[in-house]
Amino acid sequence: xxxxxxxxxxxxxxxxxxxxxxxxxxxxxxxxxxxxxxxxxxxxxxxxxxxxxxxxxxxxxxxxxxxxxxxxxxxxxxxxxxxxxxxxxxxxxxxxxxxxxxxxxxxxxxxxxxxxxxxxxxxxxxxxxxxxxxxxxxxxxxxxxxxxxxxxxxxxxxxxxxxxxxxxxxxxx
Ligand code: FES
Ligand code: FES
Numbered sequence: 001x002x003x004x005x006x007x008x009x010x011x012x013x014x015x016x017x018x019x020x021x022x023x024x025x026x027x028x029x030x031x032x033x034x035x036x037x038x039x040x041x042x043x044x045x046x047x048x049x050x051x052x053x054x055x056x057x058x059x060x061x062x063x064x065x066x067x068x069x070x071x072x073x074x075x076x077x078x079x080x081x082x083x084x085x086x087x088x089x090x091x092x093x094x095x096x097x098x099x100x101x102x103x104x105x106x107x108x109x110x111x112x113x114x115x116x117x118x119x120x121x122x123x124x125x126x127x128x129x130x131x132x133x134x135x136x137x138x139x140x141x142x143x144x145x146x147x148x149x150x151x152x153x154x155x156x157x158x159x160x161x162x163x164x165x166x167x168x169x170x171x172x173x
Contacts, residue, residue, distance in 0.1 A: 001013065001014055002015065002017060002062050002063060002065075002066050003066060003067070004024075004062070004065045004066060004067075004068070004070060005067075005068065005069050005070060006025070006029060006031070006070045006072065006075070007031075007070070007071060007072060007074060007075030007078060007079075008069075008075065008078060008082075011029060013028060013062065015028065015062055016062070017061060017062055017063035018061045018062070018063065019061065019062045020039075020057065020058055020059065020060065020061065020062075021048070021055075021057040021058075021060040021061070021062055021064070021065050021070070022034055022036060022046045022057035022058045022060075024062055025048070025057060025070075025072060031072050031073075031074055033072045033073030033074050033115045034046045034047065034048055034057050034072055034073065034115055034116075035112055035113075035115055035116075036058065037058075037112070037113070037149075038058070039058045039059075040058070040059070041056040041058065041059045041145045041146060042145075042146045042149070043113070043116070043146070043148070043149045044056065044113065044116035044117070044120065044144070044146070044147070044148035044149060045112060045113050045115060045116045045149075046058040046115075046116065047115065047116035047119040047120060047148075048070055048071060048072050048119060049069075049070070049071040049072075049079075049119060049122065049123060050064075050065060050068050050069070050070055051068045051069050052069075052071075052123065052126060053123060054116075054119055054120050054123045054144060056144075056145060071119075071122075073099075073115045073118060073119065076095075076096035076098065076099055076118070076122060077091065077094055077095050077096050077099070078091060079096065079122075080094065080095075080096040080097065081094055096118075096122065097165045097168035097169050098118050098121045098122050098125065098161070098162075098165045098169070099118060100165070100168075101161040101162070101164040101165035101168075102114065102117075102118060102161050104161075104164060105157050105160050105161040105164060106157070107154055107157040107158055107160075107161045108154065109150075109152035109153075109154050110151075110152050112151075113148065113149060113150045113151070113152075113154075114154075116148050117140070117148055117150070117154075117158050120139060120140055120144070120148055121139075121158075121161070121162045121165060123139075124136065124139040124162070125162070125165060125166055125169045125170065126169075129166070129169070129170035129173035130166055130170045130173075131162070131166060133159065133163075136159055136162050136163070137159070140155075140158070
């Protein structure tokens, strides 16, 4: 049995240690934020945060996540609420600023890649309060195992959404 912590909840699983984390999240825990794109760590659609770092869940074995904190797209509001010390009532009606910026900028086209884009944005904004355009581009292209790919070409909207989110997440930092 492997125990993992997903969005603040401990989950005990019977799956084999080498099961891709993505399969566990989608098939066993019914978390449909992370998407199966390439299955080869080459697109970023399956990304989640593992102890605050973006990882490709399609190539991350379940055993690598044991004892670590996993945050999926579904867990971003609670992650933000915890960081800001919001009440439980306020937390329920609050989106993460990155998610809100994605809505405000109408960023998604087909939407398939956007899980990974938002996860990457959260990772970036938690480490860099006010990233430059160059830093944003670097984060989404060369900082990880591969570039985050969008077949619809929503890159400009993503850039603008990250900048909008930073005006909230970077306030006072
Ligand atoms: S599905 Fe994991 S990187 Fe493409
Ligand atoms: S919005 Fe369609 S793949 Fe990115």
